Amino acid sequence: MLFKIAFRNIFRNKRRSLMTLLAVGVGAVAIILFGEFVGFITAAMETGAARTVGHLTVYRSGYFDYGAGNPAAFGIADYQGVIRLISEDPEIKPKLNVITPTVSLAGIAGNFEIGASKTFFGTGFVPSDRDRMLRWDERDIFRYFKHNPSTMRDDDETTGVVGVGLARILGLCEKLGLTDCPPRPQLPTAANDSEPEAPDIAALAQAEREAAGAHASGEPRLDLLAATASGAPNVMSLLISGAERQGARELDDNFVAMHFSLAQKLLYGRGEHKAVAIVIQLHHTKDLSAVRARLHTLFAEHKLDLEVRDWIERQPFFKQAIDMFGSIFFFISVIMGVIVLFTVVNTMGMSVMERTNEIGTVRALGVRRGGIRRLFVIEGSLLGAFGATFGVVVGQTLAVLFNRTGMTWMPPGNSVRVPLQVLTTGVAPLLICVWLGLVLAASVAALVPANRAARFKVVDALRHV
Amino acid sequence: MGSALSAAGQGRARVTSGPSLPVVRLRQVGKVYDDHEGLQVTAIKSITFDIPAHRFAMIVGPSGSGKTTLLNLIGCIDIPTSGALEVCGTRVGGLSDNAITDFRSRNIAFIFQNFNLSPVLTAYENVEYPLLLLRLPAAQRREQTAAMLESVGLWPHRHHRPNQLSGGQKQRVAVARALVKQPTLVLADEPTANLDTHTGAEIIALMRKVQEEHAVSFVFSTHDPQLISHAEHTFVIRDGELVEQRDEEKA
Numbered sequence: 256m257l258f259k260i261a262f263r264n265i266f267r268n269k270r271r272s273l274m275t276l277l278a279v280g281v282g283a284v285a286i287i288l289f290g291e292f293v294g295f296i297t298a299a300m301e302t303g304a305a306r307t308v309g310h311l312t313v314y315r316s317g318y319f320d321y322g323a324g325n326p327a328a329f330g331i332a333d334y335q336g337v338i339r340l341i342s343e344d345p346e347i348k349p350k351l352n353v354i355t356p357t358v359s360l361a362g363i364a365g366n367f368e369i370g371a372s373k374t375f376f377g378t379g380f381v382p383s384d385r386d387r388m389l390r391w392d393e394r395d396i397f398r399y400f401k402h403n404p405s406t407m408r409d410d411d412e413t414t415g416v417v418g419v420g421l422a423r424i425l426g427l428c429e430k431l432g433l434t435d436c437p438p439r440p441q442l443p444t445a446a447n448d449s450e451p452e453a454p455d456i457a458a459l460a461q462a463e464r465e466a467a468g469a470h471a472s473g474e475p476r477l478d479l480l481a482a483t484a485s486g487a488p489n490v491m492s493l494l495i496s497g498a499e500r501q502g503a504r505e506l507d508d509n510f511v512a513m514h515f516s517l518a519q520k521l522l523y524g525r526g527e528h529k530a531v532a533i534v535i536q537l538h539h540t541k542d543l544s545a546v547r548a549r550l551h552t553l554f555a556e557h558k559l560d561l562e563v564r565d566w567i568e569r570q571p572f573f574k575q576a577i578d579m580f581g582s583i584f585f586f587i588s589v590i591m592g593v594i595v596l597f598t599v600v601n602t603m604g605m606s607v608m609e610r611t612n613e614i615g616t617v618r619a620l621g622v623r624r625g626g627i628r629r630l631f632v633i634e635g636s637l638l639g640a641f642g643a644t645f646g647v648v649v650g651q652t653l654a655v656l657f658n659r660t661g662m663t664w665m666p667p668g669n670s671v672r673v674p675l676q677v678l679t680t681g682v683a684p685l686l687i688c689v690w691l692g693l694v695l696a697a698s699v700a701a702l703v704p705a706n707r708a709a710r711f712k713v714v715d716a717l718r719h720v
Numbered sequence: 721m722g723s724a725l726s727a728a729g730q731g732r733a734r735v736t737s738g739p740s741l742p743v744v745r746l747r748q749v750g751k752v753y754d755d756h757e758g759l760q761v762t763a764i765k766s767i768t769f770d771i772p773a774h775r776f777a778m779i780v781g782p783s784g785s786g787k788t789t790l791l792n793l794i795g796c797i798d799i800p801t802s803g804a805l806e807v808c809g810t811r812v813g814g815l816s817d818n819a820i821t822d823f824r825s826r827n828i829a830f831i832f833q834n835f836n837l838s839p840v841l842t843a844y845e846n847v848e849y850p851l852l853l854l855r856l857p858a859a860q861r862r863e864q865t866a867a868m869l870e871s872v873g874l875w876p877h878r879h880h881r882p883n884q885l886s887g888g889q890k891q892r893v894a895v896a897r898a899l900v901k902q903p904t905l906v907l908a909d910e911p912t913a914n915l916d917t918h919t920g921a922e923i924i925a926l927m928r929k930v931q932e933e934h935a936v937s938f939v940f941s942t943h944d945p946q947l948i949s950h951a952e953h954t955f956v957i958r959d960g961e962l963v964e965q966r967d968e969e970k971a
Contacts (some may be wrong), residue, residue: 256845256852263840470790548945619797620897621853623818713797717832 258624261633265605265641269423271602273344276642278598279697282591283646283689284653290685291654293580293671295396301540301571302396303502304566309353310543312569313550318531326360327574330529331561338533340557342506345664346549350542351392354644355384356530358518364417364483364511366425373424375417376477377511379518381406388536394681406496412494417477418510422498426528430475431498443665479511484522491521517696597640599635599700607631607704614708615716624709631708635701636694646685654679669695741809742770743905744794749803751789751960757816763789765960766803772905774935776928776950780943781957787941788909790957794939795828795907796820825853829874831908831927835890837882843893844869844878850901868900872926888919895923899930908940912947916965924950 265272275611315322317327334356341347342354358379365372376402386405407414419435422428453651459687475495483489493513501507513521519528547563554561566573607614612628654677662675751764763786771777771794779787792798793805794810799964805812808827811818829850830836837846848865856864869875872892882890891911898906908927912920924947931938940947948954 256849259845267840352798475770475908557795612836616830616832617849618821619824619830620850621794623821625818634748714792717797717836 257569257630257633261630261637264610264634265637268606268609271605272638275598275602276645277559279510279595279639279642279693280646280649282595283643283693284650286584286588286591286692287647287650287682287686287690288654288657288677290584290689291507291650291677291679291682293584294682294685295676297577298394298396298678299673300577301566302392302394304570304573305393305536305540307329308539308569309388309536310565310566311535311537311547312564312566313533313535314339314531314562314564316560319562319564319568322531323359325529326358326529329530331356331533332527332529334530334533335664337559337561340553340559341533341535341550342550344553347553350537350546351535352538352540353384353387353534353536355388355534356532357534358515358522360481360518360522360531362479362521364421364477365478366477369426371425373421374509375479375511376506376509377481377513377518379513379515379521379523381409381515381545383409385512386545388534391536393412393539396678407512407514409514410553412514413476413492413571415493415511415513416497416499417495417512418507419498420504420508421510422475422495424508425477427475427477427495427498430473431495433498435628439484465640477511479513479521480523483522483526485524485526487524489521489524489595491517493517501514503508507642534564579640592692594701595639595696596691599618599638599697600703602638603631603635603701603704604707606634611708611711611716613720616712617695618713619709628702628705628709631705632698632701635705636698636700639645640690641693642697643690646693647690650689651679651682651686656696741773742940743773744771745804745806746770746794747806748806749793749805751786751793751798752801755863758840763960764793764800767828767957767960767962768803769955769962769965771937771939771955772953773932773937775844775937775952776844776931777939777953777955778948778951778953779845779938779939779941779957780948782943785957786960787957789960791907791909791939791941794905795830796824798900825850826901827896827904829901829903829906831891831894831898831906831911833910833913835882835894835914837885837890837897839882842873842879842881843885843889843896846882847896850897854901864900868896871930871953872896875913887915888922891915891919891923895926895930899934899936902934905937905939907939908942910942910944911940913942918947920944920946 284544313331315331318326320328338354338356342351358377360377360379362375362377363372364375382405385407405416407416417425417427418432422431422433425438427433427437428439477495478491479491479493481489481491493511499510499512501510515530516528519530522531523529535546537543543565547565550561550563553559554563618624618627658676658679663673664675665673748766749764749768750762752761752785754759755761767790768812779790781787784900789798793800794807796807796818807823809825810827812823815823838849842850844865847868848861851861851864866875869878872895874889874892875894877885877889880889882893885893891914894911898908906927911927912923915923927938928950930936942948951966951968954964954966954968955962956966
């Protein structure tokens with residue numbers, strides 16, 4: 256009966272109740288849409304990280320903090336044995352999607368046909384492993400993104416891929432058929448510019464190409480100069496099979512992807528070929544902690560001097576960005592909660608005032624103070640529930656429609672516009688939390704006028720006109 | 721209606737007053753209102769009297785004489801500032817708010833001048849409401865409510881809300897709501913004031929019938945001569961004092 260009375264009382268002043276429902280509903284829509292946007296950003300960042308750097312990375316102990324300065328000393332010599340140990344472990348095996356060795360290096364990339372050179376960050380990997388990693392999409396985030404298979408092959412270590420920015424800087428746009436490169440300007444010719452800028456490197460590269468039997472001209476090529484682990488300069492010629500746009504411009508202007516074997520040769524020369532890291536991608540992100548713990552146990556059992564880092568440690572920016580979006584989401588939720596709170600307090604306050612005589616009557620009939628309090632709290636809760644349900648339905652509908660608009664945006668630090676989406680699947684916890692939160696806020700808000708109503712003296716209330 | 725009223729008192733603790741015991745005893749009861757500005761207004765000045773059980777008792781007096789205040793005190797919706805008050809054999813002074821509320825729920829019913837029906841409930845639901853407060857089983861509630869609505873002639877209008885009923889019909893619903901739980905004491909504050917003469921007479925006849933059939937004690941506050949003519953016991957109040965009481969039957 257209490258619910259029946261509360262329910263009917265809500266519709267006594269339809270306009271006021273409608274405005275309250277709208278306020279709660281709009282609050283719900285705002286929280287849901289922004290929450291789903293944050294959810295998409297978070298999921299996209301996590302997916303992107305899992306695709307590019309994997310969930311976990313195994314290094315030689317100390318590499319993460321100091322090893323880049325001496326990759327030979329900090330490389331993993333028996334990386335194949337370590338990969339075998341991990342991939343055959345019965346606990347890890349079912350959770351494993353990809354495990355692959357990588358080499359990271361830096362150096363100078365040059366296209367000496369046009370006298371252009373640029374520092375680069377290189378990554379050497381097994382092309383088929385990288386392709387599998389790039390197809391990982393646990394939460395179906397990139398369903399709207401077309402995945403182009405890599406132009407690199409496992410059986411061809413001479414080819415590589417560069418960032419679109421690096422291709423532009425080093426004058427490879429035309430040869431690679433890139434259409435979005437601006438035209439290359441004519442450089443002013445100085446008197447002493449008649450000689451190539453780096454004749455030694457150019458000559459070294461030419462000798463390397465000839466030694467490798469690569470004489471074809473007109474192919475898009477870069478000569479990569481890197482210091483070997485022993486400090487000696489080493490040059491390799493890389494046939495560029497394509498350009499891939501990288502998310503951040505800094506990376507796009509420096510990125511060179513090459514075959515794992517080529518990277519090993521470039522970094523280690525004639526020395527022992529090692530892997531700088533072993534990248535692990537899991538089927539499910541939720542297994543990360545368990546696998547990490549198991550790896551620690553495995554390495555301790557086999558006395559391997561290795562350390563494990565997760566994707567957040569490797570890319571702290573992602574975590575910071577997610578935290579920032581989380582803070583904004585919290586702030587918006589609090590503001591909406593406060594708006595709902597005050598709206599319901601106001602609505603219920605007016606309702607109490609209008610129904611003072613009724614309160615006196617039911618108190619005279621034998622309803623306790625607690626019964627009056629319950630009645631108004633239930634009314635507030637019902638207002639919150641109807642408004643929140645309306646908001647959840649409208650919010651989710653808008654989210655689905657929004658995803659069909661095809662809007663794009665440029666995330667901070669990105670060099671390419673990406674689809675502006677909101678997460679519409681797997682958001683049940685968000686919808687439930689928003690619904691419960693708003694109903695709770697409305698109930699708490701109703702407590703204030705409900706307490707006032709419960710404290711009325713029966714005679715005073717009955718006298719009220 | 722007989723079956724409804726006889727069933728109403730079953731299974732719950734209810735205070736009853738025997739024929740020889742007064743249903744209300746006031747001993748030097750006074751009520752002083754504090755108007756929050758330091759001014760005190762005396763509404764009732766040390767009144768002492770008994771209201772006999774199973775009677776049609778009237779508290780009469782001019783406007784502002786303290787009739788309603790006295791009725792409120794007897795109905796336990798207000799607290800005397802002095803004296804002792806016993807209603808249905810229970811000393812009500814010092815009871816907690818919940819205890820006094822439960823006491824009202826079990827023993828006392830009200831009929832208001834303005835009917836005071838819940839506008840969101842139908843006639844049936846308004847009548848059933850006091851039984852819900854007594855936590856009676858659904859079947860018993862249905863039986864008593866239906867019987868009571870039949871008895872006041874409103875069964876065909878049971879699904880109507882108060883705004884769909886005439887003044888007389890509303891007061892019949894109010895009477896049914898008051899009597900459905902078979903209270904020991906029914907208090908009615910100017911119950912005919914908002915009704916035309918004919919309807920007022922009908923309502924009085926209805927209450928009279930119930931009182932005679934089931935020996936319920938009625939206490940009215942009124943200055944309606946039509947209603948006063950039915951009084952079995954009359955208490956005349958003036959300026960907060962009892963100036964006269966008459967036993968009409970003896971007279």
